[in-house]
Amino acid sequence: MNLNNVIRQVESVILGKPQQIRFALTCLLARGHLLIEDLPGVGKTTLAQVLARTLGLQFSRIQFTSDLLPADILGVSVYERAKTDTTTGQFIFHAGPIFAQMLLADEVNRATPKAQSALLEAMEEHQVTIEGTTRQLPSPFFVIATQNPSCQIGTFPLPESQLDRFLMRIQMGYPDSEAERGLLSGVDRREIIAKLTPQMDDAELRSLQQRTRQVFVSAALLDYVQAILRYTRESSRYTHGLSPRAGLTLLSAARGWAMLDGRDAVLPEDVQMILPGVVSHRLQSDYAKSDSAARELIEAIPIP
Amino acid sequence: MNKQLIYGLLLSVVMVIAPHVIHLPLWVSALSACLLAWPAYLAARGEPLPSHWLLIAISIAATGGILIEYHSLFGREAGVTLLIVLSTLKLMELKTKRDAMALIYLCCFIIITNFLYSQSLVTGLYMLACLLIISQVWVQLHMYPGPFKTRLKIACTLLLQAIPLTVILFVLFPRLPGPLWGLPQDAFSRSGLDDMMSPGSLGRLALSDAVAFRVAYPGPPPRRDQMYWRGPVLWNFDGRTWTQGKSVQIFSAQLSDTTQPISYNVTLEADNKIWLFALDMPDSLSIPYRRMNDAQLLNPEPVTTRLRYQARSYLSYHANLLESAAQLQRALQLPAGFNPKSRRLAANWRANGSDSRIISSALGFFNRQNFHYTLDAPPLGLNGIDDFLFTTRAGFCEHYASGFVFLMRAAGIPARVVTGYQGGEYNAFGNYYIVRQSDAHAWAEVWLQDRGWLRIDPTAAIAPERVEQNLSAALPDNTVLPFMARNPPQWLRELSLNWDAISYQWNSFVIGYDNERQFAFMNRLGLASVRWQALSMMTGIALIIGLFALYMLRHLISLKQDKTQAAWLKFCRKLARSGLPRLPYEGPQAYAIRVCIARPDLAVSIKTIANRYIALRYGIPQPENTQRDFLQLVAQFRPSAN
Numbered sequence: 010m011n012l013n014n015v016i017r018q019v020e021s022v023i024l025g026k027p028q029q030i031r032f033a034l035t036c037l038l039a040r041g042h043l044l045i046e047d048l049p050g051v052g053k054t055t056l057a058q059v060l061a062r063t064l065g066l067q068f069s070r071i072q073f074t075s076d077l078l079p080a081d082i083l084g085v086s087v088y089e090r091a092k093t094d095t096t097t098g099q100f101i102f103h104a105g106p107i108f109a110q111m112l113l114a115d116e117v118n119r120a121t122p123k124a125q126s127a128l129l130e131a132m133e134e135h136q137v138t139i140e141g142t143t144r145q146l147p148s149p150f151f152v153i154a155t156q157n158p159s160c161q162i163g164t165f166p167l168p169e170s171q172l173d174r175f176l177m178r179i180q181m182g183y184p185d186s187e188a189e190r191g192l193l194s195g196v197d198r199r200e201i202i203a204k205l206t207p208q209m210d211d212a213e214l215r216s217l218q219q220r221t222r223q224v225f226v227s228a229a230l231l232d233y234v235q236a237i238l239r240y241t242r243e244s245s246r247y248t249h250g251l252s253p254r255a256g257l258t259l260l261s262a263a264r265g266w267a268m269l270d271g272r273d274a275v276l277p278e279d280v281q282m283i284l285p286g287v288v289s290h291r292l293q294s295d296y297a298k299s300d301s302a303a304r305e306l307i308e309a310i311p312i313p
Numbered sequence: 314m315n316k317q318l319i320y321g322l323l324l325s326v327v328m329v330i331a332p333h334v335i336h337l338p339l340w341v342s343a344l345s346a347c348l349l350a351w352p353a354y355l356a357a358r359g360e361p362l363p364s365h366w367l368l369i370a371i372s373i374a375a376t377g378g379i380l381i382e383y384h385s386l387f388g389r390e391a392g393v394t395l396l397i398v399l400s401t402l403k404l405m406e407l408k409t410k411r412d413a414m415a416l417i418y419l420c421c422f423i424i425i426t427n428f429l430y431s432q433s434l435v436t437g438l439y440m441l442a443c444l445l446i447i448s449q450v451w452v453q454l455h456m457y458p459g460p461f462k463t464r465l466k467i468a469c470t471l472l473l474q475a476i477p478l479t480v481i482l483f484v485l486f487p488r489l490p491g492p493l494w495g496l497p498q499d500a501f502s503r504s505g506l507d508d509m510m511s512p513g514s515l516g517r518l519a520l521s522d523a524v525a526f527r528v529a530y531p532g533p534p535p536r537r538d539q540m541y542w543r544g545p546v547l548w549n550f551d552g553r554t555w556t557q558g559k560s561v562q563i564f565s566a567q568l569s570d571t572t573q574p575i576s577y578n579v580t581l582e583a584d585n586k587i588w589l590f591a592l593d594m595p596d597s598l599s600i601p602y603r604r605m606n607d608a609q610l611l612n613p614e615p616v617t618t619r620l621r622y623q624a625r626s627y628l629s630y631h632a633n634l635l636e637s638a639a640q641l642q643r644a645l646q647l648p649a650g651f652n653p654k655s656r657r658l659a660a661n662w663r664a665n666g667s668d669s670r671i672i673s674s675a676l677g678f679f680n681r682q683n684f685h686y687t688l689d690a691p692p693l694g695l696n697g698i699d700d701f702l703f704t705t706r707a708g709f710c711e712h713y714a715s716g717f718v719f720l721m722r723a724a725g726i727p728a729r730v731v732t733g734y735q736g737g738e739y740n741a742f743g744n745y746y747i748v749r750q751s752d753a754h755a756w757a758e759v760w761l762q763d764r765g766w767l768r769i770d771p772t773a774a775i776a777p778e779r780v781e782q783n784l785s786a787a788l789p790d791n792t793v794l795p796f797m798a799r800n801p802p803q804w805l806r807e808l809s810l811n812w813d814a815i816s817y818q819w820n821s822f823v824i825g826y827d828n829e830r831q832f833a834f835m836n837r838l839g840l841a842s843v844r845w846q847a848l849s850m851m852t853g854i855a856l857i858i859g860l861f862a863l864y865m866l867r868h869l870i871s872l873k874q875d876k877t878q879a880a881w882l883k884f885c886r887k888l889a890r891s892g893l894p895r896l897p898y899e900g901p902q903a904y905a906i907r908v909c910i911a912r913p914d915l916a917v918s919i920k921t922i923a924n925r926y927i928a929l930r931y932g933i934p935q936p937e938n939t940q941r942d943f944l945q946l947v948a949q950f951r952p953s954a955n
């Protein structure tokens with residue numbers, strides 16, 4: 010199956026991070042976006058590039074800086090003078106980097122909220138409106154945003170409402186020693202990426218996305234999801250519980266994971282798998298930020 | 314606080330204090346009515362509640378008023394009044410949920426206070442209705458703002474669920490030996506036989522429907538003309554009124570040649586008098602009593618609560634064959650100088666006959682001389698007996714008993730008047746007899762040398778129907794009688810008897826379940842000591858709560874569990890027994906993988922079962938035989954311990 014080839018190929022480049030690769034693909038299948046929060050240099054950009062390459066997606070990248078303007082992301086209309094005397098000059102739209110199938114928004118928290126919101130709105134709507142004209146973004150459209158831990162100097166942390174636009178938030182983490190050894194001893198990653206061949210085309214990816222939405226969810230599983238939602242709302246550990254939209258997100262991510270696993274129905278294990286990535290940026294409490302919090306949340310809720 | 318809730322609370326308060334109105338001072342009733350109308354008006358208009366200071370002022374004023382009225386704030390009357398006024402004031406303080414809760418509990422407490430005044434079945438049923446309404450408001454306050462009917466249903470369910478606990482507490486909760494705070498007023502009946510009899514006194518009693526006592530015969534009942542219930546015995550006559558006089562207690566009562574013993578249970582209504590009624594001639598009672606020389610049975614103190622006793626009597630007897638001369642002397646005394654005609658008549662009889670001839674002459678005199686049995690006897694003059702025997706010739710049983718005893722004494726035969734009850738109404742629904750005040754009767758006893766005291770009922774000579782049937786049969790049709798002494802329509806009679814049967818059961822088994830009966834019951838159960846009683850009460854309560862919790866738990870589980878899930882849990886339990894319990898949050902796949910690693914020998918069957926389960930529970934709906942196969946697999950699964 011093609012998905013397995015995709016996974017295998019990505020794993021051959023990104024060493025020792027099978028889970029993160031699967032999360033990224035889950036987001037892609039569930040038509041969500043991914044936020045990677047980690048220190049520079051752990052392979053965030055490489056992951057995005059490899060994914061784009063392997064899936065045969067148009068790739069573009071925006072490096073977010075504090076002086077980045079929305080136009081730098083969305084694009085701008087530029088007046089072009091007439092080339093001959095018979096024609097008049099006109100505004101020509103120069104599409105910004107957002108018009109890509111896979112967008113890497115690097116260090117998204119370095120930009121001002123204004124620039125951030127330009128990106129995030131596009132992510133939600135899958136379209137941008139510039140100077141009165143609505144333009145559809147390419148499909149599939151997948152954003153991987155990276156974020157430095159907000160404790161670093163010169164960052165604008167994304168507000169909760171913006172964080173909600175990302176299906177999952179994951180950490181890359183350091184590679185283990187074996188993977189690191191392979192990385193250090195191996196060929197330059199960029200060379201490998203250049204040699205990669207796409208394992209899938211747009212149409213195939215779109216049909217996979219379509220099939221992901223049809224992954225079966227039984228009443229028993231809904232009971233479980235509801236139990237999770239109820240628990241976060243009733244527990245005193247969290248300032249606010251999960252919203253209904255978070256519940257929907259949880260389901261679609263679980264569907265993506267089940268799809269990735271080659272199943273046509275969601276299991277409680279799928280929900281447990283994607284739960285940390287889906288809820289950690291949605292649950293507001295100091296407690297929820299800790300690493301073991303998601304594990305404890307899972308262990309607190311018996312499967313009905 | 315929404316309007317509906319305020320009206321609900323208002324209704325609860327009105328319902329629980331309504332029965333108190335009859336004994337509240339008028340000003341308290343008026344004040345309470347105003348205090349109830351006020352919040353209703355405010356709620357209807359949506360206006361804010363009055364200020365705290367006003368409420369405090371009203372409560373201080375009301376408390377002062379109660380203090381003046383009762384000279385105390387404690388005790389039954391003052392306490393209940395205070396509680397009522399404060400509960401109505403609380404209605405104007407309904408700001409938070411807590412206020413409403415306080416008011417609901419207050420209403421429940423006022424329910425209890427109602428039982429200090431009346432413990433009848435009607436009161437009980439009414440208070441149950443109050444409790445239902447209060448629970449309904451409580452349900453509304455806590456969770457359910459829906460339609461009244463649904464709330465009432467929930468409240469009903471709650472009360473029904475409380476029944477087992479109530480029964481346990483009722484049976485086992487330690488009783489106080491006496492009433493807590495005085496006595497309910499309905500413990501006293503309004504009238505009863507007294508220690509004196511004058512013309513018209515029994516006639517007045519005949520106008521009362523009130524129950525004097527109820528009798529149940531375990532065996533066959535005696536004949537109707539043997540149902541003479543012995544009460545006060547009257548010796549002294551002042552020309553108009555018969556009184557007990559001073560007994561000369563030389564010999565105790567003696568009974569000889571006794572035959573026809575009969576045992577029966579009497580439930581005596583509280584009448585605040587001392588007589589314990591028993592059939593002529595009483596032998597013994599099951600409770601402590603004092604027996605007089607003339608076979609009156611006396612309670613040590615006035616009867617202020619319903620009293621139950623077993624009694625034993627002899628229907629055939631010789632009483633006091635050896636009567637003391639002083640007593641016989643007492644039984645011959647007459648006031649000098651009155652009633653010359655009667656004395657002459659008696660002297661006439663004496664002159665030509667024996668004692669028995671005299672008695673039959675006297676009875677014959679009543680029988681032949683056109684006497685009338687009537688409730689409205691004409692007034693009698695100074696020579697009352699003469700007037701009755703020779704002029705008016707109309708009277709009730711006391712006239713005949715009085716006249717007969719007078720004639721006997723005048724003729725030299727010792728005689729006395731015995732009052733009590735005669736007959737009774739059979740209640741087929743409860744298999745017992747109701748003896749009412751209207752069954753009050755007076756008859757005579759004469760002492761004969763070889764017979765002792767012999768009962769002679771002159772009324773039977775004039776109106777045998779009185780003794781053989783009942784009062785209404787003996788009296789003319791136009792007599793004004795109490796309802797139950799007349800012959801009401803059959804259905805009404807049945808209804809009334811039914812009701813009386815229910816009340817009788819209520820009184821004997823619910824109200825009458827006092828510390829003594831509890832003790833007797835506990836003894837029979839083998840729980841004689843208080844410790845056992847408390848222990849069994851606790852166990853009973855724990856058992857009921859536990860069973861109920863278990864039932865609810867099952868209910869909850871069965872709501873969510875289908876067969877597949879139940880089988881899966883069974884499978885997990887089987888594995889748990891072999892040391893591999895599933896963690897509650899562990900999904901079927903994760904569990905199967907973990908178990909397969911631990912038990913490679915079972916891997917195949919575990920995987921099959923887990924996959925079937927996953928398909929059935931989380932997968933696209935499967936054909937029915939999949940579930941059957943799965944259930945079978947689980948049933949066959951046997952993890953033998955390592």
